[in-house]
Amino acid sequence: MPRFFKRVSKKAGLSPGTLVHVGKQKIEKPVITVISYSEKHFEKRVAGSVSEAVSAIKPGKTVWINIDGLHEVGVIEEIGKKLGIHLLVLEDVVNTAQRPKFEDFDKYMFFVLKMLNFDQESGTTKSEQISIILGKSSVITFQERPGDIFDALRNRIEKGKGRIRKSGADYLAYALMDAVVDGYFSVLESFGDKIEGKETGLVENPKSEELQEIHSLKREMLFLRKSVWPLREVISGLERSGSRLISSKTRLYIRDLYDHTVQVIDTVETFRDMASGLLDLYLSSLSNKMNQVMKVLTIIATIFMPLSFFAGLYGMNFNTDFPLNMPELNWEYGYPALLLFLIVISLLMVFYFRKKNWL
């Protein structure tokens, strides 16, 4: 499956604003969960229908409606109609090939983020799209499948830990994005371990499997980059927008979130440089190795070729009856003399190689 570019061609030719689910269906039926809370009150339930979910939005309460599963566009459309969401927004919700983006529609804000997930087995990063619509007192989230990334947050709401129960929908939206960015850190940690682990053995013994791994590391970095860079624009756009949906208290938290995002980008860029460095190291080690192999070959050839020649010379069948034709063959010490000569030649060669720093 192409990871860098999802098939959106089935949308070509359709009217803008037509809802078409791009991506694989990852859950059987969409599930709508509604959490509604105020400082003293907490309620959580699975809604049977869109109307039931939407009816939970009441003044004085913060309502979080979460939809898992995007393939039934009818459900998305109904929510959109009920809450007055622009068709283009809904189109983006179901198109999981969307880039992270932020749009301020005055009455509501729309965010698209990518949740990342490192798969230890294949060594690749999986990405899942999450769309957040922030209204006056409600947050609607759309996920491709139920994930556990927000479980800790749900827990905090239920238990009333931290500021969350005292704050409004804007803080909830922030907390959701914060959870997504936190997830990036754990993906980065896995990559950090992988990269630092690679460096050790590479100089002594560059294996060809590692080439493949370094290459896929570089690709993963490209993939991460594609997800993370637009995020920065999203958060900074949110920080600078003067929308009245965001309270000044929450704005401080968003600035903090922005710092985290920059740190993620920083790390991705550093890892990219490190992965490139690994490839350089790999290739240099390879050259090194080749050089050593060539030296061995050259030394062996340079020693044995002359020796073989002399052995061949005295294997010739010249008529030794003539005194000038290889008289050495008939000397009493001819053979030991030759052996001595060959040994001396070999030693000289070895000595020469030593001096040339080749041995």
Next chain:
Amino acid sequence: MPRFFKRVSKKAGLSPGTLVHVGKQKIEKPVITVISYSEKHFEKRVAGSVSEAVSAIKPGKTVWINIDGLHEVGVIEEIGKKLGIHLLVLEDVVNTAQRPKFEDFDKYMFFVLKMLNFDQESGTTKSEQISIILGKSSVITFQERPGDIFDALRNRIEKGKGRIRKSGADYLAYALMDAVVDGYFSVLESFGDKIEGKETGLVENPKSEELQEIHSLKREMLFLRKSVWPLREVISGLERSGSRLISSKTRLYIRDLYDHTVQVIDTVETFRDMASGLLDLYLSSLSNKMNQVMKVLTIIATIFMPLSFFAGLYGMNFNTDFPLNMPELNWEYGYPALLLFLIVISLLMVFYFRKKNWL
């Protein structure tokens, strides 16, 4: 044919504003199609002359005049004169070496875009120029040849699907540009498939044909880039222009289109990085392969050179009557002893190579 730079030298020395068709003639005779519609009305016909086409522009109706074929500059000139289009604009229309551009002439807007088309056979991208002139209630488009990229749009107008019949000429212009950008996505998909397909076999078996293919991939990316980057300026210029030709409703759609363009650019850049990565991979695999070949050569040479030397040694014709001249030749077990010695040497070599991680 040079794809990266069309011959515009025949224009050198001419007065600016002189209409000269740059590019190949791709159709026999220009065809003028006129589509005129309002919410309740739809009419489509082929106009016999420019006057007939222009006369279709009437208040209360949105009129789309499409001209296929740019080589007859007279036709272009006539349209320009009838509608009060600046000569420089017409010059850009017929010069297919034009960069994507956007110009706001207060009374009308002028766009140049590139339609891309991936040719499966040659593996190259073909580009065709489309110029759009957006007036108050009319859109004039100029294409090099009749294409089917707008057929779906024509269909939507005829059937009255979506917002198009209810919206004005600005929405029509947007829809045209949207169709062009949608076309980019399908070109990118073809490249995505190609790139991801290449990676698999490259590590095990780098073939020299693939070098050519990787190189042409990189070139295609350069070509795409040249077409796509200026597009971003075009759309963002349009988005920011405060022209009264664009209604605020349509502006929202243009923002969406801008997002798509950014996504296209993003993907082109990622693909560029990936194509470069492929070349790195190819070269690294090649080095790897060479290293292995060299090892084999070295091992063979290192084993057989000494063996051959000893064989040659005992092939010498020294007079064995003297007791010091190769007495081994006359030993009863001389030959088996030598064989044993050679086998031991070979085994030691192999053992040494194993230890050095070469075998």
Next chain:
Amino acid sequence: MPRFFKRVSKKAGLSPGTLVHVGKQKIEKPVITVISYSEKHFEKRVAGSVSEAVSAIKPGKTVWINIDGLHEVGVIEEIGKKLGIHLLVLEDVVNTAQRPKFEDFDKYMFFVLKMLNFDQESGTTKSEQISIILGKSSVITFQERPGDIFDALRNRIEKGKGRIRKSGADYLAYALMDAVVDGYFSVLESFGDKIEGKETGLVENPKSEELQEIHSLKREMLFLRKSVWPLREVISGLERSGSRLISSKTRLYIRDLYDHTVQVIDTVETFRDMASGLLDLYLSSLSNKMNQVMKVLTIIATIFMPLSFFAGLYGMNFNTDFPLNMPELNWEYGYPALLLFLIVISLLMVFYFRKKNWL
């Protein structure tokens, strides 16, 4: 002669504003040509002296004074004094090592441009400096030698083609710059042809001459870049300047010229990338070739080294009277058996190489 950096050291230590001609003398004596025209009137003559030329500037007429040859600084100085041109401007006029620049002196504007010229024989680009001073109703141009780049323009003025006779000095200045930029396109075409022509044979047969050619291509691109990038600033500075010397009608043409300049830069950058790609291709092909050569060597060595060893073995002079010393030598079918054995070994080797994808 250094092309990338002209010797300006002879100017060191001189007072700023001192006129020193930097560059080679390319013409014997400066020639002053005066063209004066209005919508109905045209006159062209060679002026004998500076005063004669300057006296042609009269209200109601557009006057173009062209000076070919910069080495007689006296002439330049006289013009400057008569027309009230700043000394620093004149210094720039005679210093042909000048970068393209634009300066607005309220009463007049000053431009430095580089005319490029591709020399087919040496495959290099020659650059010549042209300075343009635009006054209220006059344009003064300074060239190093008489060139034919403006002949078409002179013709258009004489024949009264296009807008030029109806427009003022600002349009004339624009037309001059347009002619210069048009010249760039033909240089780029030559390079485009060269680059696209190179790619074909490079993969199959990388010759060492081509390395030199690719390198010089890259250098030429550097040279082009140095001339073209500042031009963009020049034109965009002109476009944005609110000078009353430029009429609003001409401003439209300048915007068009700016687009052309951007297109030139675009193409230069693309060509740079392509030239780099050529070098990559060259080196990769070389590696490929080397790999194949090494394979052949390895195959030959791996087949013949064992064969030679066995041949050598049976050439040894062991006493075959002892039954264990090479009894095969005295077998009736010893030789055919050995031959068979050698053939089998060779075939096994070849088979092994085939399987390893080396043959």
Next chain:
Amino acid sequence: MPRFFKRVSKKAGLSPGTLVHVGKQKIEKPVITVISYSEKHFEKRVAGSVSEAVSAIKPGKTVWINIDGLHEVGVIEEIGKKLGIHLLVLEDVVNTAQRPKFEDFDKYMFFVLKMLNFDQESGTTKSEQISIILGKSSVITFQERPGDIFDALRNRIEKGKGRIRKSGADYLAYALMDAVVDGYFSVLESFGDKIEGKETGLVENPKSEELQEIHSLKREMLFLRKSVWPLREVISGLERSGSRLISSKTRLYIRDLYDHTVQVIDTVETFRDMASGLLDLYLSSLSNKMNQVMKVLTIIATIFMPLSFFAGLYGMNFNTDFPLNMPELNWEYGYPALLLFLIVISLLMVFYFRKKNWL
């Protein structure tokens, strides 16, 4: 331990503003030191509790509270509560994976910096986080462990050297940051020495250990970069902020500090380029060396292969009774003639190689 990315995953899922110490515990118990001074007065002591330390803040005096050791979050929390510091700030204080940052909270300013320390033995740079909170008349600093980087500053305060005793808390904060940046210079000096030392031996004798060292140099540069770049934003943010906590006199010093930071960045970037240059040099030397080894091998093989062939030729056992079968073997001067022939061939070869510039 991963140096490029500290484990912050244990923070995932926690409520923002929860204090969690990220990093290793480097000291047993936090130590709180209080220095309080005015122009005439100086007092320094170790505070037993947070309350004691905070009570030292009195009008008319500048108070510097330094906390060494961040693992006891209770202490940090207490300080925060007593001085009204935002929870997010405290969170950043204890999270040592923080990027250098600057935040202006109107009543106080918050800085995070990285102190760098070059470890001669391992050749790596250690980084320690320091957080500075600047109030109206007090500065609170948080360090991971007691360091001697501020000893000189403490001394200057005690001795009343320079402006420090006459200036307020803003100057103290500046002096602290200045000390940190000064520390960078000594780290850079160590790297400068290392890099310049490497270049000498690399061309003649590229050893494989040096590859490892060059690679780790490049990595250290990445590490430095990550610490230093954000510092620039910190200082420039501080310089531009119009906070009334900073007096105009101190602002001048901050501009100076900014210049130092830019110089540090400049040097890091130059060192990066130099480290890359070292790798290029290493690889080029390797290629050079390989080329020479290959030449030796080729020369030896080219000389001895023909010689061995001729020796082998005359070792054949053709029946010399037939006059055409190797009559040379029975010539009186056959052997000397052959020797002469072989010597001539060798000399010709050597001569040819000389001419080809190979020997």
Next chain:
Amino acid sequence: MPRFFKRVSKKAGLSPGTLVHVGKQKIEKPVITVISYSEKHFEKRVAGSVSEAVSAIKPGKTVWINIDGLHEVGVIEEIGKKLGIHLLVLEDVVNTAQRPKFEDFDKYMFFVLKMLNFDQESGTTKSEQISIILGKSSVITFQERPGDIFDALRNRIEKGKGRIRKSGADYLAYALMDAVVDGYFSVLESFGDKIEGKETGLVENPKSEELQEIHSLKREMLFLRKSVWPLREVISGLERSGSRLISSKTRLYIRDLYDHTVQVIDTVETFRDMASGLLDLYLSSLSNKMNQVMKVLTIIATIFMPLSFFAGLYGMNFNTDFPLNMPELNWEYGYPALLLFLIVISLLMVFYFRKKNWL
């Protein structure tokens, strides 16, 4: 001595504003020269003390005080006190590790520049720091040692050439900076010659000494870059500053100076690219050469290995009494037939290599 980074560590821990001379002492005793002039008046003398020099500053005259030698910080301090210069400025004057910078202190302006000097022998660039303080009617310059770069300027002042005697202190400061930038051009010329000279022999015969030279060229470019880039900020800062110390007439000259600076940067960048291109060329030539060497080796081995094998074959001692054991040995034309066979094989090989384009 490290050139890229001077030892400033001895400053660590000192109070900001403490004067410490960083760099080598290059002159025995500081020399103070005072030049005072108006349009009609000129006076030049060596001042015995700081007071004497400072007392020369009188209304109606432009005074240039030049101090050669920075190691006696007392002298610098005294000047600073007498003229009311900020301590941080004096600190920058004596710290020769300073980056080029510009600071506007309302009453005076402060510049740090680097004078470059190409040393033909070592092929390296030496840099010397010059600080300029521009007051209302006076210019103070600080140099490390007496240099002749300003001699031409002194001459022009004395002789009253050009505008200088008629202009004020601002023009003098400009003229000083202009002289420094003029010096860059001559350094660049030396590099230009060196680079263009290198290219010629590199393709045919890449020698290992040249690798070292190319590498040092690249390093020099890094060095130049570090000095030149900040200069641009200096001059552009000066150009944009609205200080009343600079008259509008001089501002025109500064714009000209800025253009020169940009040209210097342009050239440095081009030279950097060219030096990188040289390294590419060197490595490519090396690969080329290696390829040719390998071809020769392969051809020799491929021809002589089979030949040697056949020679070895007929040197075997099989009992030729059996008819199947090498009957060729006893043929009348056995030997000539074999020779013919060997020649045919060799010719076939050569023919094959020719066809494969290897010979």
